[in-house]
Amino acid sequence: MNFASDNTVGASAPVLQAIMQANAGAMAAYGNDEMSKRVRTRFSELFDREVSVFFATTGTAANALALSSAVPPYGLCVCHREAHIIDDECGAPEFFMHGAKLAGLPGVGAKLKAEDVASYLKSLPKAPKQMPPKALSISQVSECGLVYGLEELAALGQACRDHGLSFHMDGARFANALVALGCTPAEMTWKQGVDILSFGATKNGGLMAEAIVVFRKDLAEALDYRSKRAGQIISKGRLIAAQFEGYFAGDHWLANARHANRMAKLLSDGLLQLPGIRLAWPTEANEVFPIIPQALDRALKAAGILYSPWTVLSLPETERVGGNEVLIRLVASWATREEDVRKLLEIAHSGVSRQAAE
Ligand SMILES: Cc1ncc(COP(=O)(O)O)c(C=O)c1O
Structure with missing residues (x-):
């Protein structure tokens, strides 16, 4: 994905x-x-x-x-x-x-x-x-x-x-x-x-x-x-x-953009349900910037999900990324499938639950 x-x-x-x-x-x-x-x-x-x-x-x-x-x-x-x-x-x-x-x-x-x-x-x-x-x-x-x-x-x-x-x-x-x-x-x-x-x-x-x-x-x-x-x-x-x-x-262009933004919102809302995850900046368009535990980062990567680490340079003054955390960027597009967003959320959910059990 x-x-x-x-x-x-x-x-x-x-x-x-x-x-x-x-x-x-x-x-x-x-x-x-x-x-x-x-x-x-x-x-x-x-x-x-x-x-x-x-x-x-x-x-x-x-x-x-x-x-x-x-x-x-x-x-x-x-x-x-x-x-x-x-x-x-x-x-x-x-x-x-x-x-x-x-x-x-x-x-x-x-x-x-x-x-x-x-x-x-x-x-x-x-x-x-x-x-x-x-x-x-x-x-x-x-x-x-x-x-x-x-x-x-x-x-x-x-x-x-x-x-x-x-x-x-x-x-x-x-x-x-x-x-x-x-x-x-x-x-x-x-x-x-x-x-x-x-x-x-x-x-x-x-x-x-x-x-x-x-x-x-x-x-x-x-x-x-x-x-x-x-x-x-x-x-x-x-x-x-x-x-x-x-x-x-x-x-067509507006429909594409609405879809991408909606997928990003779904992803963002889903991630926020999970403990230990917060957003660096609110999700306002089609990109999501969560701060996640490093262990979850490893689990998402092991599941084959592709995304990028992001720079912390423009975080609000009140926000810090801890030593065991990472800031990432996930982007949704006109072609992002809702089932893929839900799959990512499932993987994230089980990653977080596994960490809690350890
Ligand atoms: C903010 C911004 N401007 C411009 C571009 C366009 O760059 P490209 O030359 O890759 O089409 C991008 C693509 O990543 C972008 O994110």
Whole structure:
């Protein structure tokens, strides 16, 4: 059973069917086909305003390209110190920003607070000694599975405006956050001041479907050149666009995300019933972060369950992982089966009971 991540499963049937349909016949290349145009229009409808859309094949490419359009080579991009862009992208954002730096700030649950961002910005020495801050990037869902609420986003958006920063959202799990908040895509983004978004679909049913959605015209100006230079203008672009057609049709994407979040909640609620298990952070989307006894960790691994250990860096001040405990991450996806969640809970239950008997 694999709870290691939401990209360990393949693509969902409607996405694959849409690719099969788009496969027939000849169409214009490099995203100039009718389907790519239709999907770009669909993004504008979804976000209740005209947006510019640039397709990408990975979240790393989407993030790096989005940030390169918001931050000049001498600039600073503020993010959480555990952000995917700083920890997991092998320097791609800095590479594409041509020398700009990422400044990682602490924050519980891998979330940033507007007041912490503002006081950090105020504390910076004056240019030209210090690189001027040009963008803020947050992950929605955060790297610890937390979802920024609309008020938190609005406060961050205001901090960006106060200090002249562009506001980037890494939405690798955009749909999971959206259904958790029960709001519209517009409410979760530009209405709170987000200027540019990495819209991820790969983790939620896509094959390789990511898009940079731009809400500010100036940030879109050179993105087609940047994308081409990065090898992200895909020659058979219709097969990327088709994935979004299948993804959006009949709100398939929202159903997938609701399922993943529901599976995570089931898992989380079940684990909390067991003695000796607590959550590092609440389960707000499709990831569960329990602190479990090491003996149970061994039992789960022996049963063949796959998941990852997680960093304790962003725990709340009141929380500690003891010497005989471990913090782990379990991820549910659109494809997670309820029977697998229940099986995991059974294994955990017998692991805990065995420990108690010893
Ligand atoms: C927060 C976050 N951003 C972006 C990505 C996308 O990365 P990739 O380049 O693997 O598609 C991921 C994937 O793990 C992620 O968790």
